[in-house]
Each structure stands twice: as C-alpha cells, then as structure tokens.
Amino acid sequence: MVMPIADELLSEGMIHNELYSNISAARTDEDKMRQLFKALHSGGNKVKSAFLSMLRENDPHLVQDLVQEYNSLPGEHDRYTEPLIIQKHRQQREREEEIRSTGQNFYQVMGQRDSKAYKSTKVERLFDPDEHGDIQRTVILQGPSGTGKSFTTQKIMSDWACERLYQDRFDFVFHLRCKELNQATGNKSVMDLPNYDQSLSSMIKQVLRQSPERVLFLVDGFDELKFPLDVPKDSLPRDPWTQCSPEETLSGLIRKQILPESFLLVTTRSTALDKLNGVVKNPVRYAEIVGFSKEGVEEYFQRFFKKEQHSQQAYDTVRKNETLFTACFIPVICWIICTVYREQFEEGTEMIQSLETTTSIFVEFVATLLKHHSQDMGQSVLTILQGLGKLAEKGMEEQQVLFDHDSVSQTVIM
Known part of the structure; x- marks a missing residue:
C-alpha cells in the first residue's frame, strides 16, 4: 500500500515531488517503505498524522494488528480471565436484583448465577x-x-x-x-x-x-x-x-x-x-x-500486576469500596481501575485515597491517557480535562451518552 498512500500525501501537499519520485523509483517494496519513512520523518507531526489517517483508511487490519495500548509491555499479554457465561434466559426481576445489589451482596447474587440452575458454561x-x-x-x-x-x-x-x-x-x-x-x-x-x-x-x-x-x-x-x-x-x-x-x-x-x-x-x-x-x-x-465473578476479579488483579504485593494492595483497596468492587464485575472497568492503580505504583506514589468513586477513577484514567498522548494538542492536560468535563456536564443535562468527533473538537481545541 506504499504508492496509494504516497499518492494521497502528494495530492494533499504533505510531501514534495522530489520525495515522491524517490519513493516511486525505489526498486523493492522495502526500499519504497524506507523512502516513505524518510519523508514522514522530515515532515514532522502534521505529515505523520496525515499518514496515520491514510493508513487506517487503506489498511485498517494492519493498523489494528500493529497498534497496542501504550501500557501493554512485553510479557503482559497473558491477562485473559474468562468471564462468567450462562445459558439461561433471565427474567427482568433477576436483572433488577443485580442492579440493586452492591459489594459483597452483589457478588453473592452473581455467585448464584454461577450454578447448575443457571447452566454456566x-x-x-x-x-x-x-x-x-x-x-x-x-x-x-x-x-x-x-x-x-x-x-x-x-x-x-x-x-x-x-x-x-x-x-x-x-x-x-x-x-x-x-x-x-x-x-x-x-x-x-x-x-x-x-x-x-x-x-x-x-x-x-x-x-x-x-x-x-x-x-x-x-x-x-x-x-x-x-x-x-x-x-x-x-x-x-x-x-x-x-x-x-x-x-x-x-x-x-x-x-x-x-x-x-x-x-x-x-x-x-x-x-x-x-x-x-x-x-x-x-x-x-x-x-x-x-x-466477572468474585473469583474472576481477584484472578484478574493477580494477572494484571507484575508484583504480588501491588496486586494484593490494589485488590484489598478496591474490595473495601463497595462502589468500585461492584463496578469490577464489568471487565473493561476492572481493566481501567487496575491501570489507574498501576500508574500510581510506577510513579512511586501512595494509593490515592480520593479514588473512591468510578468518576474519580475515570478522571484519573483519562488524565493518564492524556499525559501519554496529548503532547501535540497544544493544551495542558488540565485544560483538556476541564473541556471534557464541560462536555460531560452538557451530556448529562441533555441526556446524551455518546459524542461525535465534531462535538469533541469544538470543546477540546486540538
């Protein structure tokens, strides 16, 4: 896909004719890629950003295979913890029972789902x-x-x-x-x-x-x-x-x-x-x-952290908080909570006592992402967070859950 992308970069004015000719004249695909890399390297972040957009459009499967979360280091991929899967059509009252439950009571309800009556599989x-x-x-x-x-x-x-x-x-x-x-x-x-x-x-x-x-x-x-x-x-x-x-x-x-x-x-x-x-x-x-079942949450914490001490400390902290402990049954939220606590461990800070609600966890998580990925936005992490907070407040007032790209761009100037 080198030449189609080079054609788009040229038409958008991201590379000049001499660089395009060097890419086109290269004998092998590998040489073409090397020439394209030189063009991207000399063009700066604007050209790199355009290249990434074109790559996503021309070869989305390649991007999906290559892009990993910034905090997935070699050897950390074996975190998979199997969720609880049942083969029983549940009644509305059963779903309502789960929603009303919190903490240990919630996991007792979930424990009932992991039984012969519910045909877990x-x-x-x-x-x-x-x-x-x-x-x-x-x-x-x-x-x-x-x-x-x-x-x-x-x-x-x-x-x-x-x-x-x-x-x-x-x-x-x-x-x-x-x-x-x-x-x-x-x-x-x-x-x-x-x-x-x-x-x-x-x-x-x-x-x-x-x-x-x-x-x-x-x-x-x-x-x-x-x-x-x-x-x-x-x-x-x-x-x-x-x-x-x-x-x-x-x-x-x-x-x-x-x-x-x-x-x-x-x-x-x-x-x-x-x-x-x-x-x-x-x-x-x-x-x-x-x-996740209660046992699944504990297993995930053990798999997520490299050090057993960190795993136990994070798990004990979350287990004492009914709100966070209940939220951990959703795997993606469990991952977010573990990511936030691991960031604290890596920075050498003590467990933050203010991280006691899902909102505080989410804010800290977004701040962590921005710290690693907002270098080219031209705004401080705090300014971007404040803009996102205003957008979230507007969403609550208007009962809007999802925001499109334009809405975010108008709130957070990139």
Missing part, C-alpha cells in the same frame, strides 16, 4: 450437544457493553490459530466485525467479507464445498450494524461466491441460506436481541456474558 463448550444430543449451529452471545463480547471473539480467533481451541472441530474460523462491515461498498460475497491470506483461497473453497461443517463464522457486534437485514428471502444468495449487497450477503449467512451446515457465533448487546431474533434461523443456542 465455558467458551470451549458453546457448540457442544445439548442434553438431548442436538447440536445448535447458531449461538448468540449477548451481554451489556464492556462485559467482553468482542474480546471473547478475539480470544477464540487467537486460541484457534494457536491450536488451543476448536482445533479438532474447525478447519477455518472467520472473524467479521460489524463495525467494519458498515464501511463495505459494492457487491460482496461471503468470501469477500473476511480478511484472509489469498494464498489460502483454493484450500478454503475446497473446505466450503466438501466440509462446510468444519467452518466457524464469528459475527461480532451485531448491534453496531447500520444497515437492516430484513431482506426478502427470495433475494438472498445461496452460496458463498455469489456477490450481492453487504446486507443481502450477511443476512444470507445469518439466516443460514448460505452454508447452512457451517457454525455461527453472533455477539450483540442485549438491546438488539429482538432485532437479531427476527433474522436468525432456529434452532439457536442463547448464552450471556454476565461479567
């Missing part, structure tokens, strides 16, 4: 036969935001690729992110949707023709789809090579018009479950990620 057992010996080829994994649905699909991909999961069940696993599918243009077949090594095309075609039951599709983030899937059944494709609109192709896959013998795992927020139910073909197995 593991990722590796999602496609096992039921008590009657029947196999559901479609599994819907629902749960609130932040409970680990997307991370679970990524973990499935990683473990399958490393032959730690499903190696005896599936020959191919394809990961389809609905957020990326929203950007799809033109007609696409099922095999045009996932990103995979084209050298495997002939092998994939052979498996799809001869053993479709050896293929798993992971459709992640159904609730994020911007196009409808209520497509007339007659217009749906019936094979993975027919090119149709993205909504027709994805609808055909989820409705089992395409590759009915293949396996399908769809993740969604519970708010979009009714919409999904109107698309999927029965029989379907329902599972729900509830969050």
Whole structure:
C-alpha cells in the first residue's frame, strides 16, 4: 500500500515531488517503505498524522494488528480471565436484583448465577450437544457493553490459530466485525467479507464445498450494524461466491441460506436481541456474558500486576469500596481501575485515597491517557480535562451518552 498512500500525501501537499519520485523509483517494496519513512520523518507531526489517517483508511487490519495500548509491555499479554457465561434466559426481576445489589451482596447474587440452575458454561463448550444430543449451529452471545463480547471473539480467533481451541472441530474460523462491515461498498460475497491470506483461497473453497461443517463464522457486534437485514428471502444468495449487497450477503449467512451446515457465533448487546431474533434461523443456542465473578476479579488483579504485593494492595483497596468492587464485575472497568492503580505504583506514589468513586477513577484514567498522548494538542492536560468535563456536564443535562468527533473538537481545541 506504499504508492496509494504516497499518492494521497502528494495530492494533499504533505510531501514534495522530489520525495515522491524517490519513493516511486525505489526498486523493492522495502526500499519504497524506507523512502516513505524518510519523508514522514522530515515532515514532522502534521505529515505523520496525515499518514496515520491514510493508513487506517487503506489498511485498517494492519493498523489494528500493529497498534497496542501504550501500557501493554512485553510479557503482559497473558491477562485473559474468562468471564462468567450462562445459558439461561433471565427474567427482568433477576436483572433488577443485580442492579440493586452492591459489594459483597452483589457478588453473592452473581455467585448464584454461577450454578447448575443457571447452566454456566465455558467458551470451549458453546457448540457442544445439548442434553438431548442436538447440536445448535447458531449461538448468540449477548451481554451489556464492556462485559467482553468482542474480546471473547478475539480470544477464540487467537486460541484457534494457536491450536488451543476448536482445533479438532474447525478447519477455518472467520472473524467479521460489524463495525467494519458498515464501511463495505459494492457487491460482496461471503468470501469477500473476511480478511484472509489469498494464498489460502483454493484450500478454503475446497473446505466450503466438501466440509462446510468444519467452518466457524464469528459475527461480532451485531448491534453496531447500520444497515437492516430484513431482506426478502427470495433475494438472498445461496452460496458463498455469489456477490450481492453487504446486507443481502450477511443476512444470507445469518439466516443460514448460505452454508447452512457451517457454525455461527453472533455477539450483540442485549438491546438488539429482538432485532437479531427476527433474522436468525432456529434452532439457536442463547448464552450471556454476565461479567466477572468474585473469583474472576481477584484472578484478574493477580494477572494484571507484575508484583504480588501491588496486586494484593490494589485488590484489598478496591474490595473495601463497595462502589468500585461492584463496578469490577464489568471487565473493561476492572481493566481501567487496575491501570489507574498501576500508574500510581510506577510513579512511586501512595494509593490515592480520593479514588473512591468510578468518576474519580475515570478522571484519573483519562488524565493518564492524556499525559501519554496529548503532547501535540497544544493544551495542558488540565485544560483538556476541564473541556471534557464541560462536555460531560452538557451530556448529562441533555441526556446524551455518546459524542461525535465534531462535538469533541469544538470543546477540546486540538
């Protein structure tokens, strides 16, 4: 993708003709990349920022693979702690009971969910036969935001690729992110949707023709789809090579018009479950990620911190605070809390007693991110935090939860 990006940089006036000629004249792709790097290095932050935007547009999968959180150091990736997954449709009163509970009482309620009555299960057992010996080829994994649905699909991909999961069940696993599918243009077949090594095309075609039951599709983030899937059944494709609109192709896959013998795992927020139910073909197995159990939270703290002393100190501090301890059942919030406390340990400061609410934790977390990533914004961390605070206050007054890029840019001048 060097030349397409170089073309855009030239048209935007980010590099001059001589540098562009040097890139174009380089013999190998590696030499072209070296010349492009020289251009970026001499152009400063403005050119680097433009390059990153173009790279995201031209090769989003590469960026996703390369970009890591700033605080993930070598050897720190083995933090995965499996969340509690249940296979029971819960009543409204049960959800209300969880919302009303806090602290130890909350984890006692959650402990009841991790029981035979609630049919708790593991990722590796999602496609096992039921008590009657029947196999559901479609599994819907629902749960609130932040409970680990997307991370679970990524973990499935990683473990399958490393032959730690499903190696005896599936020959191919394809990961389809609905957020990326929203950007799809033109007609696409099922095999045009996932990103995979084209050298495997002939092998994939052979498996799809001869053993479709050896293929798993992971459709992640159904609730994020911007196009409808209520497509007339007659217009749906019936094979993975027919090119149709993205909504027709994805609808055909989820409705089992395409590759009915293949396996399908769809993740969604519970708010979009009714919409999904109107698309999927029965029989379907329902599972729900509830969050971390009490034991899961303690395990995550132990995995997160390098030193056992830090792990125990942070965990003891949070356990004494009902608000923070309850919030830790949501994996993403547990990660945020651990990140904030680790920052305090690395700076050699004592545990901050004012970090007693989720708001104070979030403010400290955002301040930590800005400290590492706001060097080119032209404003102090405090000024940016104050601007974000005003934006949050406005959101509360107007009952607005999400803010678009323009709203943030108007509040925080970058």
